[in-house]
Amino acid sequence: MSAGPRLTATGAAYADLAAHVRCHGPLPATDAAHIIDIVERSGLTGRGGAAFPTGRKLRTVAGNARRSGAVLIANGCEGEPASAKDRSMLTKAPHLILDGITLGARAVGADHAYLCVHEGQDDLLRMLQRAQAERRTAGLPDVELTVTEVPNRYVASEESSLVHLLNGGPALPLSTPPRPFERGVRGRPTLVDNVETLAQLALAVRHGADWFRSAGTPDAPGTVLVTLGGAVAAPGVYEVELGVAGADLLAVAGGPSEPLQAVLAGGYFGAWLRADRFAAAPITSRGLQAAGAAMGAGIFLALPATSCGLAETARIAQYLAEQSANQCGPCLNGLPALADALTVLAHRGGRKPAGTITALSPYVTGRGACRHPDGAVRLINSALTEFAADVRTHAQRGPCQGLRRAPILPVPTPERTATRTGGRVPAEV
Amino acid sequence: MPRRQRDRTLRVDPIKCEGHALCIEAFPEMITRDPWNYPVLNPHPVPDHLLRHAEHAVTVCPVLALRIVTSDRERK
Numbered sequence: 001m002s003a004g005p006r007l008t009a010t011g012a013a014y015a016d017l018a019a020h021v022r023c024h025g026p027l028p029a030t031d032a033a034h035i036i037d038i039v040e041r042s043g044l045t046g047r048g049g050a051a052f053p054t055g056r057k058l059r060t061v062a063g064n065a066r067r068s069g070a071v072l073i074a075n076g077c078e079g080e081p082a083s084a085k086d087r088s089m090l091t092k093a094p095h096l097i098l099d100g101i102t103l104g105a106r107a108v109g110a111d112h113a114y115l116c117v118h119e120g121q122d123d124l125l126r127m128l129q130r131a132q133a134e135r136r137t138a139g140l141p142d143v144e145l146t147v148t149e150v151p152n153r154y155v156a157s158e159e160s161s162l163v164h165l166l167n168g169g170p171a172l173p174l175s176t177p178p179r180p181f182e183r184g185v186r187g188r189p190t191l192v193d194n195v196e197t198l199a200q201l202a203l204a205v206r207h208g209a210d211w212f213r214s215a216g217t218p219d220a221p222g223t224v225l226v227t228l229g230g231a232v233a234a235p236g237v238y239e240v241e242l243g244v245a246g247a248d249l250l251a252v253a254g255g256p257s258e259p260l261q262a263v264l265a266g267g268y269f270g271a272w273l274r275a276d277r278f279a280a281a282p283i284t285s286r287g288l289q290a291a292g293a294a295m296g297a298g299i300f301l302a303l304p305a306t307s308c309g310l311a312e313t314a315r316i317a318q319y320l321a322e323q324s325a326n327q328c329g330p331c332l333n334g335l336p337a338l339a340d341a342l343t344v345l346a347h348r349g350g351r352k353p354a355g356t357i358t359a360l361s362p363y364v365t366g367r368g369a370c371r372h373p374d375g376a377v378r379l380i381n382s383a384l385t386e387f388a389a390d391v392r393t394h395a396q397r398g399p400c401q402g403l404r405r406a407p408i409l410p411v412p413t414p415e416r417t418a419t420r421t422g423g424r425v426p427a428e429v
Numbered sequence: 430m431p432r433r434q435r436d437r438t439l440r441v442d443p444i445k446c447e448g449h450a451l452c453i454e455a456f457p458e459m460i461t462r463d464p465w466n467y468p469v470l471n472p473h474p475v476p477d478h479l480l481r482h483a484e485h486a487v488t489v490c491p492v493l494a495l496r497i498v499t500s501d502r503e504r505k
């Protein structure tokens with residue numbers, strides 16, 4: 001990219017405080033009004049999935065918190081199984097995130113912040129302790145910060161789940177309203193932001209809105225961290241300018257490693273795009289939405305031409321069904337029914353399953369307390385439209401050659417999740 | 430002077446709702462059944478002449494999952 005990397009500018013495997021300050025400059029001594037103003041003008045949007053304008057969220061929480069004070073949650077859970085960018089940022093540039101936490105807390109009037117990460121990452125916890133110790137030694141005016149471990153489940157990192165957990169409950173979504181920005185941790189207005197969003201904020205506040213907008217496009221300014229995976233030559237985490245074309249995005253990871261049929265844009269909260277449509281789509285939230293997909297948390301997975309897109313999606317759908325918090329009827333009943341129908345279509349074929357999916361989908365979308373089912377339904381339906389020719393083949397002639405190939409999309413603990421049905425194709429849908 | 434109009438809309442808490450479907454029997458005009466016996470609410474404001482039915486549906490829900498939310502809007 002022309003402007004060069006920003007978030008990853010130090011190039012270090014672990015940028016200690018001295019290296020961080022040498023590269024980015026010291027923590028700005030800016031006040032709340034100024035921070036909110038810069039972030040609003042920068043056009044920064046959330047990098048956790050929904051691409052919500054960060055400045056507007058800051059202003060709302062600050063307004064709601066005028067009397068009570070606020071709380072900040074930095075979401076570093078990275079619940080998307082294929083994503084690696086948050087852990088990469090936390091490991092390489094923790095001080096940029098910690099700067100963002102302090103500046104974000106200052107903006108909304110929070111005297112306490114939580115950095116949430118998935119449990120079982122002892123190396124990451126030790127590294128964060130080291131970074132915090134460096135800051136204490138340097139006497140930085142940081143907000144009080146608690147690093148909190150969160151259960152390793154997909155919906156545990158949804159924002160109301162984090163609030164629930166920090167209020168002493170289980171990490172399960174809460175009914176809204178109230179949304180966290182209205183009433184969250186200890187009843188206070190709570191700012192929940194992805195850790196990359198906070199790191200971007202730390203740079204915007206340092207260098208100003210015009211600098212921030214000098215990368216990206218007018219309606220999608222800045223850079224973004226992406227995780228490129230599947231059939232690309234060099235899978236990994238990369239920082240790119242928003243607005244590049246899909247084809248150029250894949251080129252960043254060395255391009256396709258074999259002929260592609262489609263790309264899953266936005267991770268398991270996103271949608272499939274056929275390879276030609278993806279190549280032409282601009283990598284921005286708006287551009288991907290117009291194509292029927294999503295930016296999500298910046299995950300792009302390339303599917304080889306010889307894979308079965310239906311079988312790949314069925315595995316993910318089973319995983320997502322298994323990850324339902326089982327609190328809401330339409331989610332706990334609907335996701336398994338949809339996943340089973342897609343599994344039957346992929347592994348056995350027939351005309352019925354696609355009809356079942358089309359009939360049930362409207363009863364699932366928008367009917368849970370959180371948006372988990374909405375994402376799963378979008379992904380499943382994108383498989384039916386983007387792999388329409390395969391749907392016809394499976395309906396008429398049964399499963400295709402693609403099933404011979406091992407699945408390439410990552411699903412955690414396959415012994416449990418790919419097999420909610422015990423590894424068998426469900427008999428009936 | 431625009432007149433104020435009070436809208437009353439049905440809302441269900443999907444976590445509390447246990448799919449007893451009692452509300453569906455009580456107010457079929459605006460609550461229908463999904464494939465798993467959970468209620469699908471008509472998203473439009475409840476017309477005045479059906480308000481008593483809506484209030485009845487709210488009272489039959491054993492887990493207090495169904496509510497009527499009120500909002501004001503300007504009427505031209």
Ligand SMILES: Cc1cc2nc3c(=O)[nH]c(=O)nc-3n(C[C@H](O)[C@H](O)[C@H](O)COP(=O)(O)O)c2cc1C
Nearest residue numbers: 046047048049075077078079157158159193194197
């Ligand atoms: C099921 C589910 C899981 C989520 N998991 C994450 C996550 O792991 N990390 C994250 O940053 N946001 C996650 N989100 C989005 C958060 O709810 C929230 O919108 C986000 O952290 C806000 O940060 P941002 O405005 O900086 O994007 C999830 C949302 C849903 C519905």
Ligand code: SF4
Nearest residue numbers: 325327328331368370
């Ligand atoms: S919609 Fe699904 S995942 Fe979300 S709270 Fe309800 S049951 Fe849980």
Ligand code: SF4
Nearest residue numbers: 446447449450452490
């Ligand atoms: S009566 Fe209450 S619990 Fe039963 S379906 Fe209606 S809202 Fe849900």
